[in-house]
Amino acid sequence: MEVNPNLSKKAKRDYEIVKRAKAGEEAAFTSLLDIYRDRIYYTLLKKVKNPIDAEDITIETFGKAFKNLAQYRPIYAFSSWLFKIAHNNCIDFIRKQKHKHVSLDNINMSDDGDEGCFDVASDMLDPEERLIKEQKAELLSAVVKKLKPRYSTLIKYRYYKEMSYKEIADKMEVPLGTVKAQLFRSRELLRAILHTVDS
DSSP states (O other): OOOOTTOOHHHHHHHHHHHHHHTTOHHHHHHHHHHHHHHHHHHHHHHHOOHHHHHHHHHHHHHHHHHTGGGOOTTSOHHHHHHHHHHHHHHHHHHHHHTOOOOGGGEEEOTTSOOEEEOOOOOOOOTTOOOOOGGGHHHHHHHHHHSOHHHHHHHIIIIISOOOHHHHHHHHTOOHHHHHHHHHHHHHHHHHHHHHHHO
16 A cells, blocks of 8 residues: 655554554554544544533544545555544534424324424434343453443443443442543444454
8 A cells, every 4th residue: 555655744643543443453543542532633623612522523533534444545644534524424424413493393282283293203222232242342442441431331331330320420429421421432443343253
């Protein structure tokens, strides 16, 4: 594969790590997380002004990057490619926030016309779904340690201690919906990494 000779020293270092990740080296994924997680997070935080949203988008960014690592070409720096993914995810997030609305077509009135309820599809996650398998325990443990403390704690409660969503929400004193959303984001990253290692 042709490598841009004008890549900086740092970009060449990143490319070596990416090559190891493509070859399935587990430590390479965590190295990329170590190097860029905080930079991506704080860049996104400036744009979305919300720590939880910034963390969600950060996890989505790494999930997409690791899942599509084979598409990266060293004609430009890996950091440029990664930040482009983060930028696109951020634009998508902001666009979705601006277009969030409830259609009046989905309001159901009671027989007396006084009560109204919204017909909203459930976004419940499958409580039986499990990410941790024996042959991937070490990789998961390494990746979980690299997540922000809140996400690491959520993963540990759910998959190591096998607590219910409600138990986690009560213990962390956060809304049930927040637990579900953040666990979903965390699982996306873990899935992407495991998929990349398997492929």
